[in-house]
Amino acid sequence: MIKPMQKPASTMNQDDNDNPQAGRRPLKFSYSSGSQPLSGYTIKRGIGVGGFGDVYYATSDGGKEVALKRIQRNLDIELRGVRQCLNLKHPNLVALFDIRYDDQEQAWVVMEYVAGDSLGHVIERNPNGMPEEEVHRWFKGIAQGVGYLHDHGIVHRDLKPGNIFIDHDIVKIGDYGLSKFISCSQRSGQTESVGTFHYMAPEIGLGRYGKEIDIYALGILLFEMLTGQVPFEGESSQEIIMKHLTAEPNLARLNSHYRAIVSKALSKDPAKRFRSVNEMVQALGIAESSDRPVKRAPIIADVGGEATAATNVEDSAANEPEEPIARYVHAQLQDLKAWWQDAETNSPVLAITIAMAAVLLFLSAGWLIPVGFMLLVCYGIYYLIWSILTPSHPSSSSVVKDFGKTTHGTKPAISPQRRRRSRYVTRQALNERYRDWLGEKTWGQKSTELVGSMLMACIVSVVMSLLVMIPTSQRLNGNFYSWGPLFAWQCITSVVGAWTILACAKFWESSTGDQALRRFFMLASGLGVGAFAGILAQFLMLQPNYLPVFQDASVGYFLNQYPLLYDSTGNPGIMAYLGYFGGLFLILRWWLNADPLRSSRLGIMATFLTVAAAFVLHIIIPIPRGFLVAATIAVTVQLSAPWVNSRQRKQLKDEFVQQSRPIRNV
C-alpha cells in the first residue's frame, strides 16, 4: 500500500494539463485480479500507479497479504536504492520483504501491505487542519522514520502525505529507496502529479539532495497538517516552484511556537534549517525520552550522480507571450507553421497559396496597410492598459524553464538527468544575485556612473532631437528662428526628462522594489519635468506646431474642450504640460529603461510602448511634439544608462555557480 495519493494512482500523461485540480485519469493496471505474474503470489487488485510502475495488493499462496511493486526499469542502478533499504527495520517504515524477478526478468519489490489511510486522506478530511494531538502523533512517527533513514545514510527525497500511512495506529512511511526515481521517471511517459512539487526544497533546482530537503518537506508537512493547506500553492507547477524559490510562507495561521519551527524548516538556505530531524522534534517538544543512538552515518547526497556541466538552455517553447491576445496569435501562428511544414501539404498547393496571398496583398494594400496600422495602434493601447492592470510577475516563465522541463513549455517534469547533473541556476536566483551585486556598489561608484550617464544623455538627446527634426522640417521653412527654439525646447526637455529617470533608476537599481511607490515618485518627477517644459516653452515663445499626423479634428476638438489648458491659438498652457508629462511618467515604468539588467541595451518593445503611451496621451492632452520628446527620452535613457552585457553576466553567473556548488561527501 505504497502509492495512493490524494488522487490515488493518478498517472499524468502528456495530454494532461498540470493543474493540481486536474481531474480524473484512467487507472490502467497491467495485471488483473487473479493473475500470477510472480510465482507464489496472486494479485487481487491494483493499488496505484506511480512513475516507476504499478503497485498491487496480492496474497501469497500461504495467505500472507503483501504489496507488490513492479519496477518497470530494472537497471542495476535503479534497484540499488531498494537493495540498500531492504534490511532496514523500523516500525515507522513500510517493511520491504524482498526483490523478486518474474519470467520476463522484471523486478518486483515485495513489501508490507499497509491497510490504513494515507496522511493525504486524513488531511483531506480535515480541511482546516488536524487536531494538535493528532499532528503530534503523526509527526512523531514520521520524524522517527525519517530520522532512522538519515541515520542509515538514506535521504527519502519524496516525503509527502501520499507516501505516509497509518496502520493500526502506527505511522508508516513508504517509497523510500525508490524515491530517487519515482518523481522523475519520464521513460514511461508518466510523471508524478503536481502535488510532488509542493514538498520540493528550493535547492533541488541546484541539484542538491542532502537530508536538508527532507527537513524542508517535514516543515511543509507540519504546516499542512496544522492548517490543511500547503504553504505554497499555485495553479501550475511553475508557480509552485517559483514560490518555493522566492516566496516567504505566510505563517499567520500558526501560533508563534509552530511559526518559528516551520519558518526555520522552510529556510531557503539549507544551512539555516534544523540540522537533524531530532533537532526539529526537540524544538516541537514532542521528543521521546528514550535516546536514539546518535552515531551518524554520512548522508548520501546523491547516489551515482556525477556533476556534468549543463548550460542554461534557452527554450523556445516556454517563450510564449503572457498577454492573452498575443498568446492566441502566437498559438495560431504555431499552428500555421505546423501546417506549413506538414509533409502532406504538397508543394503545388503551397505555391498557389503563396501566389494568391501575394496577389490579394497587392490588390488590397491600399486599405490593408491603414487598417493594419490601426489594429497595431489599438493593440498597443490595449497592451499598455493590460500591462498596467496586470501585476508584474518577474520572468515567471523563465524560472521554471530553467528548473526542468519536458516537451512542452508549461509542463515541467524534472528529468533525472537534469536533476542529477544540474549545475543550473534559476534565472530568478541569478537576477537576485545580480541585484545583490549592483547593491554592493559604493555611493561613489554609483554617482560616477550617474554623472557619466547624464553626460551621455546630453549627447544622445541632441542627436536624437536633430534626427526627429528631419522628417518634420518641411513645415518649418529652414529659418533658424522658426526651428531653433523648437529644437532647443525638444532637446532640453528630453535631457531634463532623461536625467530625472536616470537619477531615480540609479537609486532603485539594486532591488525590484514597490511598483506603486515608484510610480508615485515618477508622477511627481513628471510634474516637475512638465512644469519645466511649460516654462521653457513660454520663455522660447514657441508657436503651436503640431505634427501633421495630429493636426486633425480631434486636436481641434480637445482644444475647444479645455479652454483653460489651451489659449485661443491652440498653444498649450502650463497646466497642459503638467498633465502631459505627469501622465507620461505615471503610465510607464520608466526605470526599467535604465535598469542595468534589462534584456538588451536598446529594447524595440520598450521604445514602441513609450511611443504608444505618448500617442494615447496625445489624444487626451495634445502637446506639440510631446510625442517626439517621449520617444527621444526613451531612446536617450536606454542608450545612456549602464547595461550589464552578456559577458559580464556570464562571469557573474560562473562565480555564483561556483559558490553554490553542491558539496558531495560520497
Place this chain on the structure above:
Amino acid sequence: MDKTMAPRRTHGGQETRMKQRQPGPRFMMWIDGVGGYLVCLSDEILIGQAIGDSGADLPIIGDVSTRHAIIVRDGESYVIRPDASTRVDGREVKSAQTLRDGDEIELGSSFCVRFRQPHPLSATSRLDFLSSHRTQPTADGVLLMGRSCIMGPGSNSHVVCRDWEHDLVLVQQENGLRCHGHSSLEIDGKWVGGKGEITLDSRIAGDDFCLSLERIE
C-alpha cells in the same frame, strides 16, 4: 444463469439458527485503486468468529463468539439481533434493535464497526471497520447488498470511488446480477453497451475504472 445465486429469501430467522448453517451467497469485489469489499447478498448476515464451519457470513478474526449477532434486512431497514454481548452506540443491546445510519456496533470487548446506509434510495448498507479487526477473507469493508449497490464519486455511494467520473451500479435480480454503467463497459473481455449481465467471477472495466468479482465458496 448463475446457479449459486440463491433466490431472494424472505425473512426467515428460525431456520438460519439451525446447526449446519451455510453462509449465503457472497463475493469479494476488488476495485483497482479503491479497495477490496466483501459483498453479502442474503437478507440475513451472521457475524461470528472465523473458525471452522461456523457458517458465518461475516467471519471475524477476533475475540467474538462463533455466532455473535445477526443483522437482518427488512425492506429498507436493518435490525440487529444479538446472541452475545453487543452494544450499539455504546448502549447494551439485549433484543432486536433497528440500526440507523452512523450507528457504532461493538461486539465483544474489542470488535467495532460503523453501520452506514449512505444512499436514501437503496437498502444496501455498509460496515466500516473501526477496530483493527479484519474479516476472513480480508476486506476493507463489508457491503450488505440489497437490490442495488452504487459505486461512484459521490459521498452517498456505497463504495466511494473518488477518482471515477461516473457511477457504476450493480443490481440484484431474480436471475442474477446485472451491472449498469454510464457508458460502454467491458465485461469479461467483451464490450457491451451501458449495461450487462455479470457473474460472481466477472471482471468489469470502463474508461476510468476496473473491478473484479471473486466468488467465495
